[in-house]
Amino acid sequence: MDDTSTNTPLLSVRDLCVHFPFSRGSMLRPEHGVIRAVDGLSFQIAQGETLALVGESGCGKSTTARAIINLVHPTSGSVRLRGVEIAGLSDREMMPHRRVVQMVFQDPFASLNPRMTVGSIIGEPLAVHRLASGKDRKLEVLRLMDLVGLNPRFLNRYPHEFSGGQRQRIGIARALAVQPELILCDEPVSALDVSIQAQIVNLLMDLQQKLGLSYLFIAHDLSVVRHIATRVGVMYLGRLAEIGDAASVYAHPTHPYTEALLSAVPVPDPVLAATRQRIRLEGEVPTPDRQYVGCSFVDRCPIAVEKCRHDRPPHEPVAAGEPGHTAACWERT
Amino acid sequence: MPESLSQPDAAPSRHGEPLLQVNDLQVSFKTDDSRVRAVRGVSFDIYPGETVGLVGESGSGKSVTNLALMGLVPSPPGRVDGGSVMYDGKDLLKLSPLQMQSIRGRRIAMIFQDPMTALNPLMTVGQQLTEMTRLHLGLSRRQANEKAAEMLELVGISGASRRLRDYPHQFSGGMRQRVMIAMALSCEPDLLIADEPTTALDVTIQAQILDLLRELQERRGTSIILITHDLGVVAETCHRVLVMYAGKVVEKSDAGPLFASPQHPYTQGLLQSLPRFDQVQTTLRAIPGQPPDLGNLPEGCSFRSRCPLAIDRCAREEPPLASVGDRREAACWVAEENANG
Numbered sequence: 097m098d099d100t101s102t103n104t105p106l107l108s109v110r111d112l113c114v115h116f117p118f119s120r121g122s123m124l125r126p127e128h129g130v131i132r133a134v135d136g137l138s139f140q141i142a143q144g145e146t147l148a149l150v151g152e153s154g155c156g157k158s159t160t161a162r163a164i165i166n167l168v169h170p171t172s173g174s175v176r177l178r179g180v181e182i183a184g185l186s187d188r189e190m191m192p193h194r195r196v197v198q199m200v201f202q203d204p205f206a207s208l209n210p211r212m213t214v215g216s217i218i219g220e221p222l223a224v225h226r227l228a229s230g231k232d233r234k235l236e237v238l239r240l241m242d243l244v245g246l247n248p249r250f251l252n253r254y255p256h257e258f259s260g261g262q263r264q265r266i267g268i269a270r271a272l273a274v275q276p277e278l279i280l281c282d283e284p285v286s287a288l289d290v291s292i293q294a295q296i297v298n299l300l301m302d303l304q305q306k307l308g309l310s311y312l313f314i315a316h317d318l319s320v321v322r323h324i325a326t327r328v329g330v331m332y333l334g335r336l337a338e339i340g341d342a343a344s345v346y347a348h349p350t351h352p353y354t355e356a357l358l359s360a361v362p363v364p365d366p367v368l369a370a371t372r373q374r375i376r377l378e379g380e381v382p383t384p385d386r387q388y389v390g391c392s393f394v395d396r397c398p399i400a401v402e403k404c405r406h407d408r409p410p411h412e413p414v415a416a417g418e419p420g421h422t423a424a425c426w427e428r429t
Numbered sequence: 430m431p432e433s434l435s436q437p438d439a440a441p442s443r444h445g446e447p448l449l450q451v452n453d454l455q456v457s458f459k460t461d462d463s464r465v466r467a468v469r470g471v472s473f474d475i476y477p478g479e480t481v482g483l484v485g486e487s488g489s490g491k492s493v494t495n496l497a498l499m500g501l502v503p504s505p506p507g508r509v510d511g512g513s514v515m516y517d518g519k520d521l522l523k524l525s526p527l528q529m530q531s532i533r534g535r536r537i538a539m540i541f542q543d544p545m546t547a548l549n550p551l552m553t554v555g556q557q558l559t560e561m562t563r564l565h566l567g568l569s570r571r572q573a574n575e576k577a578a579e580m581l582e583l584v585g586i587s588g589a590s591r592r593l594r595d596y597p598h599q600f601s602g603g604m605r606q607r608v609m610i611a612m613a614l615s616c617e618p619d620l621l622i623a624d625e626p627t628t629a630l631d632v633t634i635q636a637q638i639l640d641l642l643r644e645l646q647e648r649r650g651t652s653i654i655l656i657t658h659d660l661g662v663v664a665e666t667c668h669r670v671l672v673m674y675a676g677k678v679v680e681k682s683d684a685g686p687l688f689a690s691p692q693h694p695y696t697q698g699l700l701q702s703l704p705r706f707d708q709v710q711t712t713l714r715a716i717p718g719q720p721p722d723l724g725n726l727p728e729g730c731s732f733r734s735r736c737p738l739a740i741d742r743c744a745r746e747e748p749p750l751a752s753v754g755d756r757r758e759a760a761c762w763v764a765e766e767n768a769n770g
Contacts, residue, residue, distance in 0.1 A: 152631035289658065291699060294713035323704035323705075324704075360632040360633045362639075362661030363705070364664045364688060369664050380601050381631070
């Protein structure tokens with residue numbers, strides 16, 4: 097089909113930075129600064145795998161997804177899709193690549209046009225990319241609705257007539273319309289009720305099996321991530337603290353932040369909850385306009401040493417982990 | 430520092446009088462063409478010093494139940510259609526707005542999910558904290574300021590007396606929720622109703638806030654009603670649990686037994702559909718279908734269409750809450766039959 101050699105990853109992100117300059121203060125005494133939303137991020141996604149990016153609000157995980165498809169323009173760094181550089185392309189130049197990578201958004205209420213019917217929402221990408229028209233388009237929309245578990249009778253209904261879970265199915269069908277290889281899912285289940293969340297997670301995993309899709313899965317719910325991800329990257333203040341195979345990261349959390357994050361997840365089992373050790377982090381995530389020369393976790397880290405203030409730790413392999421499991425910590429690697 | 434997770438102790442003795450008794454509470458809302466019954470006969474007791482979790486999905490009636498306890502159901506379109514809420518020998522539903530005001534905030538306090546919208550952006554945190562104590566406890570301005578600083582310190586905000594002059598937007602999400610808790614506790618209420626208090630927060634901050642609530646409960650013996658959809662939070666904080674579905678309590682149990690052997694098929698389904706962070710499952714056992722439309726509830730059990738155990742009787746008669754074991758109740762014909770042979 098194409099000339100991609102087997103060892104070119106589907107997506108390769110290298111040293112990605114997204115900085116937002118800001119000004120505050122009065123007009124006479126302005127203060128200028130830079131928010132480093134994403135600050136030197138590197139990772140790859142192979143065909144058929146799910147990489148989850150986890151972290152707390154403001155860690156830059158959503159900005160990363162948006163930068164990959166140029167919804168925000170990267171300040172520097174490289175984003176290669178099947179080996180082709182796409183960082184900083186204009187909207188027009190980006191068009192053909194949008195057939196390869198699509199996005200599913202968090203809020204199924206805000207991300208669907210309330211004035212369009214389900215059929216026209218799902219069919220729009222087919223029209224925009226001139227993939228099908230007329231009767232073919234309608235047939236394709238019906239096929240997509242069936243694929244995501246929507247009743248074809250709903251073709252002419254409007255988004256407000258659907259529940260959150262069904263709306264998320266519409267969003268997924270729209271993303272699938274152009275037959276992409278990679279879908280960026282930005283918190284796709286966090287607005288849904290527990291019983292519906294499992295339906296959508298199962299749907300995403302079924303589709304991956306059937307269509308050989310790859311996902312970049314952005315989430316803050318570490319239990320959902322454990323279930324869906326092949327690999328996990330833990331982000332803190334725009335940087336990756338740790339990345340590796342999901343099983344390895346959950347079994348051998350090595351960066352002190354990963355450790356604290358995993359220990360803070362409540363488990364629905366009172367017996368287990370009683371035996372767990374929690375690592376309590378003091379303080380909160382600092383505002384992202386703070387600049388760190390060394391490690392960005394230094395202010396909250398229980399094991400920080402002087403070196404952590406001055407030198408930024410590189411990613412090093414985790415001894416106990418699987419190959420490819422790395423962490424950025426002077427004390428632990 | 431690693432520390433052992435402080436667990437809710439064994440449920441406080443329930444020998445004494447209940448602090449609050451809710452009986453057959455009914456609340457409905459008027460819509461364009463009908464009346465939607467959001468709460469359909471909810472009953473429970475709250476004892477001193479215990480934390481009771483109220484679990485359910487959106488539309489299950491858990492938040493409306495608690496708005497009714499506080500006399501805060503927006504009317505119209507809302508209306509309390511029946512039932513009673515006994516507290517201190519009085520039925521809260523029959524009190525005048527003025528009488529209710531002397532209880533709300535003073536004896537029963539509430540914290541909300543979103544601390545940004547619950548705080549007044551135009552008033553300093555200090556003004557909001559002192560408003561309560563001056564009104565309810567009759568403190569002087571100076572006493573109220575001292576008390577406010579003391580409360581902020583109690584909830585772990587450093588530089589308390591200086592921060593009283595700050596506005597809500599100058600606090601982070603976690604800090605705002607601490608301010609809300611300080612406000613709620615400043616009159617030393619008997620009962621704290623916490624409606625999704627950590628849902629908007631990150632997990633490490635959530636852990637801090639839950640620890641804080643537990644410590645404060647131990648120190649002051651406050652009873653807590655914790656409304657949440659997160660069963661993990663329930664497992665780590667609650668003594669007892671009420672599971673709500675379509676405006677009714679469908680299961681009532683101590684927390685341990687509920688998680689070990691859920692009795693109602695809805696509770697079973699909820700627990701099975703949860704991805705577990707500590708174990709790997711192949712597929713999640715999702716509950717099929719959608720939550721029911723409250724304006725158009727089916728006859729019989731409202732969970733029937735999603736229930737793997739449904740029998741003929743479920744289509745005809747709605748099951749009442751019935752005993753299914755030691756201090757356990759479930760509203761399910763099948764569970765009741767299994768329990769009672």
